[in-house]
Amino acid sequence: MPAEGGRAASMRDVARLAGVSHQTVSRVINDSPRIRPETRARVQAAIAELGYRPSAVARALAHGRSRRIGMIIESSSHYGPLSMLRGSEVAARNAGYSSTTYTVTPGSSESFREGVEFLVGQDVEGLVVIVPRTESLEALGELDLPESCVLLGSLPGRAGDPARHLGLPRVGIDQAAGARLAVQHLLDQGHRVIGHLSGPADWLDAQARQAEWRYVLEQAGLPVPPAAHGDWSPDAGYAAAEQLLQVPGLTAVFAGNDQMALGLIHALSDRGLRIPEDISVVGFDDIPESPHFRPPLTTIHQDFESLGVAGVAVLLAILGEEVPALPRRIDPSLVIRESTRAL
Template sequence: MVRRDRVNSVRRPSQGDVARLAGVSAQTVSRVANEHPNVDPATRERVRAAMSELGYRPNTAARALVTGRFGMIGVVSFDIGDLGNARTFGAITAAAGEAGFSVNFMGVRARTEQAVSEAVDRLAVQSVDGIVLIESRILDTPALTLPSALPVVVADGDRAHGYPGVDIDQADGARQAVNHLLSLGHDTVWHLSGPCDSHAAHRREHAWRDTLRAAGAPVPEPVRGDWSPASGYERGKALAADPEVRAVFAANDQMALGLLRALHEAGRSVPGEVSVVGFDDIPEAAYLPVPLTTVRQDFAEIGRHCVELLVERMANPGGPARHLEVPAKLVTRSSTGRPAVKGH
């Protein structure tokens, strides 16, 4: 048996070292390293335990020659500090791990097609099998043409380009929020919208406006924030000061949090005087002093679909570019209720 302390510390452990420790052939070690399905589960675990004990790491270049894959997915995204981007990235990472892939992240600062293309090029030379672009922000050009021959899937992006894509059904989520407030008896619904450079903000705002028009309800001028609680608070002061405002759909939960503070400071009760609906269903939403009614996004499902489409694209590069929408779900809590009778 070859133990870790008996392997020459100058060289890396080899497949032969793993084979001797596990009591199997080098071919079996190769099959385990390359994720070959025809290996007995108990043998597979024994080989993996030997790899761990020896600190053995498969040669990715050699594995790629055998499998045609490096086992690595690249992810390109704008501001990873943005809650939606961060949760999407986390979901993709989890789904990639379940599918046997590692993840290499590349951040993009400039909101330009050139910056995205350069990030994709940098990943292309780092042994990735495909790329997921989280295109949450609107680029400087309406079309997106990436120079890489690698498979690409776009999350939270524009459908106008020819890449496969995955997104929450933003429009239906907004419709559910507005229809919920209208069904409670509110005459109309004000909107605390997201920033102008966001795909999600545009879709939610358009659906809010279209839903009000379809119901024959007045369409107030939207109040624009930037996704942050601070912007929800600052913009929310104007909403809180207007006695006509009885129902508000905030484009995300963080802005809804700021709005709730503004309403509290103005002495306006929720939902007694003003009903509030958010979007995202962040973990804190259910534990606020007034639990927030919101639209839930299933980020885990987004991650699974991104990896699914990417693997599909790897196997069939010339196939049709599929677009998948993950359903949104309204979660009703205590921040919404029937409007109070005016004058009471």
Template sequence: MRDVARLAGVSHQTVSRVINDSPRIRPETRTRVQAAIDELGYRPSAVARALAHGRSRRIGMILEASSHYGPTSILRGAEAAARRAGYSSTTYTVTPGPVETFGEGVEFLVGQDVEGLVVIVPRTGTLEALGTLDLPDSCVLLGALPGRADDPAHSLGLPRVGVDQAKGARLAVRHLLDRGHTVIGHLTGPEGWLDACAREAGWRFVLDRAGLAVPPVARGDWSAEAGYTAAEELLRIPGLTAVFAGNDQMALGLIHALSDRGLRIPEDISVVGFDDIPESLHFRPPLTTVHQDFETLGATGIAVLLALLGEEVPAMPRRIDPRLVVRQSTRAR
């Protein structure tokens, strides 16, 4: 800044006022300072400016170690939204395990002088752990909408933003009902995962409302391998003509297994996934699935957090609607 001031023939305080767009600077002075900035390639230090204003403008983000598409996509969406708002982010990845491990992550982020905390919550156990921790005043949960009455997050009193998973499941199953399917199996995710619970609940709700039998679920671990293995269990369901898979990766493995058994998709069995991963368009056949807008989820979560920090941001719905993307893996009976 002093180099810019020297070249422009002004004080470094004047350079600071130009950078901060002060109205007290004459146009000719502003032009001269800006020319010096451009010539020297000067970039203001975000850290120095934050210190000068007594703020770090840093957000902490914590999630469990996961290679799964949902949590990592939520993280990317939140990080991008924070950058657009002029905040940096520090991420702490926790290995699933004792509550002490999660507490260490919170303690580390608070020690990094974060102004607020985003917690990406995939499992019921994670919510239970949060209730035992000393969280910052400005804290937002992403990916955990209120569920059943005994949802452990009810007692936390924290703002929550997420995609309506149960609604997405209802869209998928109603799509199959509308095409004449009456025996619809479900390949669900791991026990204790909030998204898996909500999607299974949506599947059951639609079948119950239609007066149809609810077959036993097959349980997987979100992986394509689990989908491949589950095919044998699902095919034991008498009269099965369609499967709602809890995510696209399991749907991929399921389609592979069904094809290996000589069954055609969708002529013999229709398959619907969930997430709309980029590769779902290139499945054989292209997969009908439920799209989640992780960019909007991240932007909304950051907006809620910034409002807690006193920033003026537009209000946004905290419950984000998914949408069904119809492709070639489903057909009418």
């Protein structure tokens, strides 16, 4: 019996017919001893009924040890995902593994599928997936991802978790905690009208930071101004100044990342406003250039090196390596510089 629409059956179709997860189907294909006989029989019957042919993913993962890890990244031009990739590559190398990276087209399920097939064709033993956009996280559920796969990136805040249906081990930085540190720092300095410059609406990071900014202000009994939105770039930060300055009584802005904070500071300065005397600004990421902004930027530091080490450790543990247990939740920290002041 073919899959719906006459297309070739996928691992998801087998899992649905057998009433199991796609990870269980993968284990049956790879002859895992952890599968109960009755479950194995049910999956094999579904495979036969659908005429399912295991993909290159399943075949390659059944091979011997290559000590190679595949890394899929959707956005290699942004500081956060690129830093995660570098941290993971270093961690893999330090553990005696080589790595191969595939950059996929944002929003394209076919590009993700091609990426998985390409990497497994390189005989990788496992995958690290760095996907920051919510739509792409949801699309991953349509792919036949291997059992040895770790999702690396950010942990969701009050905006929810679009990856909850994937069932993949996940290692990330607590974005809500970082946003809370930023806003609370401004509250502690006496600011009561705090604007927010958010990143793209389809990024999990941006959603989590904006949701926490709103929550902290509401908990403090303060008004929540309309958030401005940008695309993470300095140009977006510059353009957002006009909207933010429409907020009555504005004394501080929490910017969703350091690059947008840079553009915002530029725009405010062009309008004759002083930072932080007139408006305090907090960024997010602690990029290497942030101490050299004028003024040096108060921001939230994300430890991408620790994130890479922890993510690769989780993957190696799945692969049967003896590695120390590391936390899957990385806490960010506040770095206070000269772009904020007390009122």
